[in-house]
Amino acid sequence: MSSIWPTQPADQFGRLRDSFVAASRLLPTTDEEAKFAGYPVRLSVAGAELASSLKRAVIAKERSRSCDLSVELWDSTAAPGVFVPPVPSGLRTYGLVTSDAEGRFIVDSRPNGLLILDRLENRIVGYYAGASSLFLDERARPLHRLLSVWLGDRGVQFIHAGVVSAGDAGILLAGGGGAGKSTTSLLCLLAGLGYLSDDFAAFTQDASGVTAHCLFTSAVVQLHHLQQFPKLTTAAQKPNYEHEDKSIVFVGELLPSAIRASVPVRTILLPRVMKRPETQIVPASSREALLALAPSSVMLLPGGGPRALQRLASLVSAVPAFKLELGYDYNRIPALIGEHASKLGAEQPVE
Amino acid sequence: MMRADTKLRVREPDVAAKVIDGEAVIINLASGMYYSLNGSGSAVWELIEKGCTLAEASDAVRSAFNISAETAERDVSRLWENLLAENLVVVSEDMSSKSSHAGSIDVNAGSEYAAPALTKFEDMVDLFAADPPLPELPALEKNDRKGA
Numbered sequence: 071m072s073s074i075w076p077t078q079p080a081d082q083f084g085r086l087r088d089s090f091v092a093a094s095r096l097l098p099t100t101d102e103e104a105k106f107a108g109y110p111v112r113l114s115v116a117g118a119e120l121a122s123s124l125k126r127a128v129i130a131k132e133r134s135r136s137c138d139l140s141v142e143l144w145d146s147t148a149a150p151g152v153f154v155p156p157v158p159s160g161l162r163t164y165g166l167v168t169s170d171a172e173g174r175f176i177v178d179s180r181p182n183g184l185l186i187l188d189r190l191e192n193r194i195v196g197y198y199a200g201a202s203s204l205f206l207d208e209r210a211r212p213l214h215r216l217l218s219v220w221l222g223d224r225g226v227q228f229i230h231a232g233v234v235s236a237g238d239a240g241i242l243l244a245g246g247g248g249a250g251k252s253t254t255s256l257l258c259l260l261a262g263l264g265y266l267s268d269d270f271a272a273f274t275q276d277a278s279g280v281t282a283h284c285l286f287t288s289a290v291v292q293l294h295h296l297q298q299f300p301k302l303t304t305a306a307q308k309p310n311y312e313h314e315d316k317s318i319v320f321v322g323e324l325l326p327s328a329i330r331a332s333v334p335v336r337t338i339l340l341p342r343v344m345k346r347p348e349t350q351i352v353p354a355s356s357r358e359a360l361l362a363l364a365p366s367s368v369m370l371l372p373g374g375g376p377r378a379l380q381r382l383a384s385l386v387s388a389v390p391a392f393k394l395e396l397g398y399d400y401n402r403i404p405a406l407i408g409e410h411a412s413k414l415g416a417e418q419p420v421e
Numbered sequence: 422m423m424r425a426d427t428k429l430r431v432r433e434p435d436v437a438a439k440v441i442d443g444e445a446v447i448i449n450l451a452s453g454m455y456y457s458l459n460g461s462g463s464a465v466w467e468l469i470e471k472g473c474t475l476a477e478a479s480d481a482v483r484s485a486f487n488i489s490a491e492t493a494e495r496d497v498s499r500l501w502e503n504l505l506a507e508n509l510v511v512v513s514e515d516m517s518s519k520s521s522h523a524g525s526i527d528v529n530a531g532s533e534y535a536a537p538a539l540t541k542f543e544d545m546v547d548l549f550a551a552d553p554p555l556p557e558l559p560a561l562e563k564n565d566r567k568g569a
Contacts, residue, residue: 173558189561219558246544357442357457365455365545368437368448375450375557376437383439383446 075155079175082155083186086195090116093144093152093197103137104128105331106217107226107272107283112137117145123201124212126320127288129331139220140193141213146183147200154197155184163313164205167215167372176372178215180205187216189223206309210288210318211270217285218371226272226283227381228374230366233271233282233333235264239411240282240333242273242389243341244363250341250396254403256289256299261404264330265321273335273385280335280388287322287329298400336414338363338386339394339407349397351410359391390414423498425476428513429469429505434557436509440467447509453549455542456507461486462537464526465500469510475501485526486534500537507541 076082097116102125104111110131115121120143146154158166158179165180178185178196182203185196194216198204207214218228232243232255241258243251255268266284268291273282289302293315296303305324306317322329340354340362364382368374392410396403431438435451445458445466458466461482468478475497483493504510 169558174561176558189558223561247548355442357444357446360439360441360446361455361457364439364446365448365542366548369450369453369455369545369549373558375434377557379437379439379446379448383441387441 073153079170079177079186082177083175083188083195085153085155086184086186086197087142089153089197090114090142090144090195093117093146093149094142096149096152097145100125101133103131103133105131106139106285107221107274108332109139109221109224109226110134110137111139111141114140114142115144117148117200119148119201120145120198123204123209126323127210127212127286127318129284129287129322129329138192142193142195143185144197145200146197147203157181157184164207176216176219180208182208185213185216187220189220192220194220202310204310206290206311206314206316206318209307209310210290211286214270214286215372219373221272222373222377226274227378227385228270228272228285228367228371229363229382229385230269230370231271231363232268233266233284233335234258234407235266235330235333236408236411238333239336239414240266241407241411242271242282242335242338242363243394244338244359245341246362246366248343249362250343250394252289252291253295253298254339254341254394254396254407256291256295256302257400258404258407259289259321259325259328260299260301263328263404263408264333265325265328266330266333275381275384275388280385281332282335283332284330287320289319289321290316291319292316335385335389336411338389338391339410340391341394341396344395344397346395346397347399349399349403349406350395351392351406352395354391354393356386356391358393359386359389423475423501425474427475427501428472428515429501429510430472430513430515431470432509432511438466449507449509452508453543453546454507455545456509457540457542459535459538459540460532461496461535462500462539465497465537466504468526469501469504472513472515481526486532488534496536500539503539507539 094116098118099116100121101114168177176187183198187194232251245251252268259265268289302319338359368378438447440463443460445463447456479494479497
């Protein structure tokens with residue numbers, strides 16, 4: 071087999087597929103299915119340790135006859151004789167996402183691997199240099215950059231938000247870094263609310279309303295925040311790299327009954343840490359909600375841009391927004407959120 | 422000093438904007454910065470999107486808010502210069518005339534005038550530098566193929 075790495079993404083895709091086939095003949099290959107916003111995705115991973123690591127944060131489902139997206143990955147360190155392309159020079163810490171001129175092939179170049187999505191054939195192929203090479207985002211949110219493009223093509227919009235649920239009422243927590251959305255999501259999880267996300271989820275919108283979808287059954291927690299959550303400390307998985315200052319909690323393993331695949335979104339809350347005793351929930355404008363939600367949702371993921379902003383504007387126009395002014399009464403916050411969702415028409419308030 | 426017949430256009434695809442509740446949220450995908458525009462500023466932004474000249478936009482603001490021509494021209498010019506400086510817009514080469522309905526602003530009766538104000542937010546810049554996004558992708562043909 072040739073060791074030449076083609077220059078065109080279309081040819082690179084074919085070359086990677088050849089390598090995956092070769093690797094799958096050498097390594098134990100698992101074939102499992104996961105569900106992303108209702109879409110069945112087949113995960114074929116050559117290399118047991120890599121497979122085990124990648125599937126921890128996804129919603130598994132039983133195998134079906136067909137799937138909407140195929141993912142073929144191999145562990146390059148476990149199959150050293152299989153061709154692996156050279157790593158591009160000058161890559162930043164978290165790599166680079168590029169596309170061919172037509173936008174058909176989306177290339178996610180990482181220091182520890184390479185993934186290519188063929189948007190027309192609905193296939194992702196690629197490799198990682200072993201489970202121990204995976205960065206925090208790859209373990210907590212596998213394939214999220216390419217999935218944001220593929221799901222976006224199907225009207226499923228990624229959002230940078232926490233999502234929890236009280237009964238059948240979804241509550242979307244929006245805000246930039248340090249606003250308190252991750253901490254609030256985890257407080258709600260531990261108080262018994264349903265859990266969809268602490269930072270990245272997705273939503274769809276139609277005539278019946280807005281639905282939030284859980285994509286990854288994980289939480290990423292700052293190391294110093296773990297002290298607030300003793301129950302999570304024992305379950306926290308350390309990062310693979312020293313520069314990563316967060317841990318992963320696989321919520322789907324720790325509290326599987328808390329995971330909600332999807333919920334109708336009844337309210338948007340904009341957390342903000344206030345230096346006062348009591349937490350309050352006060353009305354906010356759609357513009358404030360868009361300003362809290364849009365910048366990170368649009369800028370942190372590929373292929374978004376104007377289409378993503380339009381979808382987010384539609385979301386905030388359809389769902390009432392409120393400021394969640396966080397006080398020192400942490401233990402009261404989940405109940406307050408549950409009561410708020412109840413007033414907006416939830417089926418079951420938090421007890 | 423900008424000419425009265427100057428037109429601007431939004432720097433697509435790097436700049437995405439949406440007016441909601443009468444105020445604009447603008448995102449610069451090339452720099453990682455985002456902005457909000459107040460009511461009068463958002464009205465001017467919409468006039469820019471419609472292809473109005475500086476003179477037409479100034480006149481629309483003067484008429485809608487019942488302020489002096491001098492104040493309107495000064496404030497709109499200042500906003501246009503700010504938008505250019507932030508690389509959110511460029512001078513347009515389109516010299517075609519606008520439609521007669523493009524240069525008006527709908528304002529609630531009794532609204533008080535506040536000069537157009539552009540607020541910049543830089544909190545995403547560091548994160549953006551570490552993980553810059555790919556710009557919006559072109560739509561492909563309708564795709565019903567399965568992945569198997």
